[in-house]
Amino acid sequence: MTAGSRYFAFLSYSHDDRLWADWLHRALEAYRVPSRLVGQATTAGIVPRRLIPIFRDRDELASSSDLSREVNAALDQSSNLIVICSPRAVQSRWVNEEILSFESKRGRDTRIFCLIVDGEPNATAIPGREADECLPPALRHTPDAPGASTPGKPEPIAADARPGKDGRANAKLKLIAGLLGVGFDTLKQRELQRRHRRLATVTALALVVTVLTSALAIEAVIARNDARRRQKQAEELVGFMVGDLSEKLREVERLDILQAVDDKAMTYFASLSSRDVTDAALTLRVDTLQRIGGVRQDQGQIPEALQSFTAAAALAAELLRRSPLDLKRQANYANCLTWVGKAYWYQGDLVHAGEQFSAAVNILQTVTAAMPDDTDLSFKLSAAMTNSGRVLEARGQLAAAEPYYEGVKKLIESLVKRDPGNPKWQLQLGNAYDSLGKLALGQGRLDVAIGNYRASQRIQQELADLDKSNHNRQYEVAISNAILGRTLALCGELNAAEGFLRNSVERFNALTEFDASQTEWLYLAARYNEQLASVLRQQRQLDAAARAVARSLSVLESLIDKDPTDAEWQQELARSRLESARLLLGRRDSAAAAESVRLGLTGIEQLRNKAPDDRNLLLLAAQAHLLAGQIAQAGDEAAAREHWEVARTIIASNAARENDPNFLSTWAITLLLLGDTDAAVSTMAQLANMGYQSPDFLAIVASRHVIFKPDPEAVQRIASAMNDSRTIYGDAASRTSAAQ
Numbered sequence: 181m182t183a184g185s186r187y188f189a190f191l192s193y194s195h196d197d198r199l200w201a202d203w204l205h206r207a208l209e210a211y212r213v214p215s216r217l218v219g220q221a222t223t224a225g226i227v228p229r230r231l232i233p234i235f236r237d238r239d240e241l242a243s244s245s246d247l248s249r250e251v252n253a254a255l256d257q258s259s260n261l262i263v264i265c266s267p268r269a270v271q272s273r274w275v276n277e278e279i280l281s282f283e284s285k286r287g288r289d290t291r292i293f294c295l296i297v298d299g300e301p302n303a304t305a306i307p308g309r310e311a312d313e314c315l316p317p318a319l320r321h322t323p324d325a326p327g328a329s330t331p332g333k334p335e336p337i338a339a340d341a342r343p344g345k346d347g348r349a350n351a352k353l354k355l356i357a358g359l360l361g362v363g364f365d366t367l368k369q370r371e372l373q374r375r376h377r378r379l380a381t382v383t384a385l386a387l388v389v390t391v392l393t394s395a396l397a398i399e400a401v402i403a404r405n406d407a408r409r410r411q412k413q414a415e416e417l418v419g420f421m422v423g424d425l426s427e428k429l430r431e432v433e434r435l436d437i438l439q440a441v442d443d444k445a446m447t448y449f450a451s452l453s454s455r456d457v458t459d460a461a462l463t464l465r466v467d468t469l470q471r472i473g474g475v476r477q478d479q480g481q482i483p484e485a486l487q488s489f490t491a492a493a494a495l496a497a498e499l500l501r502r503s504p505l506d507l508k509r510q511a512n513y514a515n516c517l518t519w520v521g522k523a524y525w526y527q528g529d530l531v532h533a534g535e536q537f538s539a540a541v542n543i544l545q546t547v548t549a550a551m552p553d554d555t556d557l558s559f560k561l562s563a564a565m566t567n568s569g570r571v572l573e574a575r576g577q578l579a580a581a582e583p584y585y586e587g588v589k590k591l592i593e594s595l596v597k598r599d600p601g602n603p604k605w606q607l608q609l610g611n612a613y614d615s616l617g618k619l620a621l622g623q624g625r626l627d628v629a630i631g632n633y634r635a636s637q638r639i640q641q642e643l644a645d646l647d648k649s650n651h652n653r654q655y656e657v658a659i660s661n662a663i664l665g666r667t668l669a670l671c672g673e674l675n676a677a678e679g680f681l682r683n684s685v686e687r688f689n690a691l692t693e694f695d696a697s698q699t700e701w702l703y704l705a706a707r708y709n710e711q712l713a714s715v716l717r718q719q720r721q722l723d724a725a726a727r728a729v730a731r732s733l734s735v736l737e738s739l740i741d742k743d744p745t746d747a748e749w750q751q752e753l754a755r756s757r758l759e760s761a762r763l764l765l766g767r768r769d770s771a772a773a774a775e776s777v778r779l780g781l782t783g784i785e786q787l788r789n790k791a792p793d794d795r796n797l798l799l800l801a802a803q804a805h806l807l808a809g810q811i812a813q814a815g816d817e818a819a820a821r822e823h824w825e826v827a828r829t830i831i832a833s834n835a836a837r838e839n840d841p842n843f844l845s846t847w848a849i850t851l852l853l854l855g856d857t858d859a860a861v862s863t864m865a866q867l868a869n870m871g872y873q874s875p876d877f878l879a880i881v882a883s884r885h886v887i888f889k890p891d892p893e894a895v896q897r898i899a900s901a902m903n904d905s906r907t908i909y910g911d912a913a914s915r916t917s918a919a920q
Contacts, residue, residue: 182225186257189293189359191236192279193264194272194697200264200297200341201236207352208234217362224291224361225259231359234262255282260291260359265314265338266298268697272316279318293358294319294338295351301338311742459499466495466516473519486523492516507547511557514543518564525571534571540564541584558595562588562608569615576837578623585615603643610639610660617663624839626671626870627894631901633664637680651691655701658687662708665715670841671898672873674719681712685728699739703749706735710756717763718875725763732756747787751800754783758804761811762876770811777808795834802831802846809853824853835863841870845877852884864888871895 189208193201208231220227235254255261261282269275283289299314300306319336337358339351346354350368357364473488493516500509521536544561551557569584589612595605617632637660644650644657665680688705692698713728736753740746757780764773781804788797809823827850835847844863851860864881871894881888 182259185259187233187235187254187259188228188231189234189260189262190255190258190278190282191234191262191264192269192275193236194266194268194275195695196268196697196699197264197266197297200266200295203348204262204264204295204352204355205234205236208356211352211356213360214367217360217367220362222361224359227360227362231356251278252281258282260293262293262295262355262359263316263319263336265294265296265301265316265319267312267314268298270299270313270316271696273695276316276318279316283318289336292319292336293355294336295355296338296340296342296345298342459502462495462499466492466499466512469495470516470519473523482523482526486520486527489516489519489523493520507550510543510547511560514540514547514564515560517543518567521567525567530571530575534568534575537564537568537571541568555595555598558591559608562591562612565591566612566615569619573619573622578619582616582619585612585619588612589616603646606639606643607656610636610643610656613639614660614663617667621667622840624841624844624866624870626667626841626872627897627901630664630667630671630898633660633667634901634903636660637664651694654687654691658684658691658708659704661687662704662711666711668902669711669715669718670874671871671895672875672878673898673902674715674875676902678712678715678719681708681715684708685712702735702739703752706732706739706756707752709735710752710759713756713759713763717759717766722763722767729756729760729763733760747790750783750787751797754780754787754804755800757783758800758807761807765807765811770814774808774811777804777811780804781808798830798834799843799846802827802850805830806846806849806853821854824850828854839866841867841872845872845874849877849880852880852886857884857886860886869894871898 191201191205211231213227213229213231217227218229235258255278261279263269263275263279279292282292294315296314300309300312301315302320303309303312303314304320306312339354339358340346341348341351345351353367354364357367360367469488469492473485473492493513496509496513496516500506500513503509517536517540521533521540524530524533524536541561541564544557544564548554548557548561565584565588569581569588572578572581572584589609592605592609592612596602596609599605613632613636617629617636620626620628620632637657640653640657640660644653647653661680662684665677665684668674668680669677685705685708688701688708691701692705696702709728709732713725713732716722716725716728733753733756736749736756739749740753743749757776761773761776761780764770764776781801784797784801784804788794788801791797805823805827809820809827812823813820827846831843831847831850835843838844838847844867848860848863848867851857851863864886867877868889869891871890873890873895878888
């Protein structure tokens with residue numbers, strides 16, 4: 181490290197490459213330079229014993245045009261700059277700014293090192309490959325003056341972790357060799373020697389400990405008079421095996437031995453009785469089994485993880501049996517049950533997951549009542565109650581889920597009252613209202629849904645206003661605005677709906693302008709542009725709607741080009757194509773509308789082949805066939821009716837048990853288009869009682885000469901629930917509409 185430097189290196193990367201950054205940060209700071217090299221003088225300076233500290237900062241950057249003071253100071257005090265290079269890094273403004281800042285302040289462009297993880301260096305010079313460029317502009321161009329640059333900059337020292345190149349291990353060593361100013365071959369040879377020694381030592385140690393543990397376990401059974409002492413020794417060794425030894429096995433990537441160690445520990449525990457051992461020994465077993473379960477769960481071995489968690493819960497229950505009034509043991513047992521419940525959840529076993537979550541809730545309610553000042557316990561209780569509600573919601577038991585969500589709201593409200601300035605509690609309260617809003621919408625209670633969504637939006641807005649530079653806060657309020665806006669549209673409140681959706685889109689546009697590498701931000705910007713387009717179209721703002729849906733399609737197609745496997749993106753692309761078709765049909769371009777629906781249906785059917793029972797896909801497929809029939813109706817009544825019959829087949833089984841207005845309105849439209857008005861009447865009555873007034877729905881009802889009158893009391897309840905929702909963004913939306 182050069183004189184006057186505080187950090188050995190500054191790590192610069194795009195947020196989407198966070199996993200690579202996590203790995204590299206750990207690898208560099210954990211690396212021990214071979215002792216024979218320490219102290220040698222190289223072109224990089226005196227070789228240190230450790231490459232520490234490494235500075236990294238991606239989550240706390242301010243939303244401004246300049247780097248934060250902290251980051252500038254860190255760059256100024258870093259001996260080296262390491263850039264994780266990928267197409268995401270190229271799109272990240274901050275990665276480029278950090279490179280420029282390091283060069284300008286240090287004047288040390290020879291101390292910039294690259295780790296290539298994806299893309300292709302200098303792909304901008306290859307026609308058709310521009311999007312694959314992985315070197316940020318500052319690494320490819322020499323800055324001349326503000327706003328100007330000269331191409332042809334010498335390529336920096338780079339290690340290549342891509343498949344078929346250096347590989348991860350060699351790339352790390354090549355990077356370290358450059359940082360230290362030593363030859364790669366020298367470092368590679370010494371690392372191989374050290375690795376072989378470490379591997380042999382760890383492997384031998386693992387085998388010795390496994391054999392010794394087995395021997396001690398057998399001896400503990402035979403030597404009755406000395407059983408407890410022997411058992412304690414065995415269990416301490418097991419704790420070492422699962423703890424420190426497992427970490428060392430991870431370091432040398434001996435997952436086969438790691439799994440064998442875990443299996444041996446599980447076999448050992450299964451051979452023991454829990455009746456005649458000390459509380460300390462049982463506590464050690466619980467902790468060890470929980471750790472084994474966590475490792476297995478991380479490895480995707482859910483059945484094996486469930487076995488470990490279940491064994492831990494059984495021992496925690498024994499500890500509780502011995503001291504049933506011990507509140508700490510009650511809480512620990514509830515924690516074990518929660519892990520068991522999650523393992524069942526991951527297996528899709530909602531019944532058993534619900535049983536475990538419910539039991540955890542019951543225990544934690546008792547503990548928190550006895551320890552009301554322990555906020556950590558209260559928070560764990562709220563999480564357990566939310567888990568229980570999620571299971572019931574997933575099973576379609578919405579009424580049963582409601583008391584859990586209401587309980588969470590009440591609990592978090594008490595925490596907010598106790599500490600009003602704590603943003604953690606405020607955020608959780610907003611999430612609790614959002615859960616209640618989603619539940620109410622699924623039950624067809626539009627007024628209650630809007631009231632809860634508005635409460636959630638208000639909290640998120642206040643948090644975002646308190647910290648405008650916090651991107652996570654802006655992200656949360658943007659989502660809340662969109663959810664509230666699209667729900668208002670179901671009630672015919674299009675001006676207010678437009679205002680909330682437009683504000684959401686503007687916030688996501690600002691986020692993506694700040695960092696275009698964030699695919700989640702890009703996806704949500706596209707999603708809410710599609711929803712805004714729907715509202716604008718129903719207001720007859722066709723040009724504005726066309727621009728919004730075009731933005732949605734463009735972003736989604738670009739995302740899917742990079743990752744065609746993402747089902748959520750594929751589903752949203754299909755939804756945007758249907759919205760585009762509705763717009764084209766409104767402009768009487770039937771041919772283009774038919775093609776857009778065809779593309780949408782193709783994507784939907786591909787997704788349904790993988791998930792035939794997906795509720796959202798069923799609804800989307802039915803809506804696509806309804807729209808295809810409406811487009812075909814003018815020229816081929818038989819083809820139109822065929823599409824509508826398909827829609828009825830798709831949605832019929834769900835319609836009978838649904839209260840969601842989106843399902844009910846789609847079902848009613850299907851029946852009306854097929855001429856089955858009598859059958860549609862009862863469903864329309866349900867929608868009228870909700871206060872449902874979507875303009876698209878009303879237009880089809882009117883075209884069939886059917887009378888539909890929303891219940892005045894329901895409309896009034898919705899108006900009351902909205903409070904100031906019409907005026908928050910509604911006036912601004914109206915002015916925007918008038919200007920277009």
